[in-house]
Amino acid sequence: xxxxxxxxxxxxxxxxxxxxxxxxxxxxxxxxxxxxxxxxxxxxxxxxxxxxxxxxxxxxxxxxxxxxxxxxxxxxxxxxxxxxxxxxxxxxxxxxxxxxxxxxxxxxxxxxxxxxxxxxxxxxxxxxxxxxxxxxxxxxxxxxxxxxxxxxxxxxxxxxxxxxxxxxxxxxxxxxxxxxxxxxxxxxxxxxxxxxxxxxxxxxxxxxxxxxxxxxxxxxxxxxxxxxxxxxxxxxxxxxxxxxxxxxxxxxxxxxxxxxxxxxxxxxxxxxxxxxxxxxxxxxxxxxxxxxxxxxxxxxxxxxxxx
Ligand SMILES: [Zn+2]
Numbered sequence: 241x242x243x244x245x246x247x248x249x250x251x252x253x254x255x256x257x258x259x260x261x262x263x264x265x266x267x268x269x270x271x272x273x274x275x276x277x278x279x280x281x282x283x284x285x286x287x288x289x290x291x292x293x294x295x296x297x298x299x300x301x302x303x304x305x306x307x308x309x310x311x312x313x314x315x316x317x318x319x320x321x322x323x324x325x326x327x328x329x330x331x332x333x334x335x336x337x338x339x340x341x342x343x344x345x346x347x348x349x350x351x352x353x354x355x356x357x358x359x360x361x362x363x364x365x366x367x368x369x370x371x372x373x374x375x376x377x378x379x380x381x382x383x384x385x386x387x388x389x390x391x392x393x394x395x396x397x398x399x400x401x402x403x404x405x406x407x408x409x410x411x412x413x414x415x416x417x418x419x420x421x422x423x424x425x426x427x428x429x430x431x432x433x434x435x436x437x438x439x440x441x442x443x444x445x446x447x448x449x450x451x452x453x454x455x456x457x458x459x460x461x462x463x464x465x466x467x468x469x470x471x472x473x474x475x476x477x478x479x480x481x482x483x484x485x486x487x488x489x490x491x492x493x494x495x496x497x498x499x500x501x502x503x504x505x506x507x508x509x510x511x512x513x514x515x516x517x518x519x520x521x522x523x524x525x526x527x528x529x530x531x532x533x534x535x536x537x538x539x540x541x542x543x544x545x546x547x
Contacts, residue, residue: 354443
């Protein structure tokens, strides 16, 4: 025997529209999939919505009543049939304890550069969290009509900007956890977490070992012999080094207070700059003449010294 829409909503065929609405809302709060995520509840939820759609519309209800009296729908109750009110009772325990669900985690990734990774930095991340619609309470319907606020989705998307602090000396692919900033939990369930995955952009210039920064600077032979100023990168920006005359290849210079910050002592470490002398790949005739002259002077000086 088919159940009538009145039986589905557990109301008398003579029920007023307000009574039907109230009963409908009561049942939605029980069988909504977010509250009661079982297959049976889902099936009932669909039935309830269909019944409410008909019975809360005057025209549809009138037509339905006509059809019902002709076809005797729901007039006789078969004891072997599972009526709605029976189901209501067997589900009672569940009804008293709505199922709580923890919110899912949100994972975002950010890119930072090499110095930021060592110095620590901040990033603002944009996240979108869905929350149960405050108007319909996630029921998708208000007074039997599709909720206009959430367009019948039962949820709203909340956008949020979160400032994430990236600690100094962070490693590549570190997952930072921001507790409770994931998706919202349902029915007392915990919020998910926000995870920020930190990607560090590669930097081949600066290397760090045991808290000391290393850099290799290439200088011209003229600079090596005559001396001069060169600019080198550090974690904190550019620094100028004074290269003294007659600097040799592989000679190192120490830059103080431009290295990795020691959080305990609040002091910065050193940067070691190693010098490489770059021989030019092209040379002009004029330069060749000058080098020949230099070579002769050099020979003459050596002979004078040793001969
Ligand atoms: Zn809504």
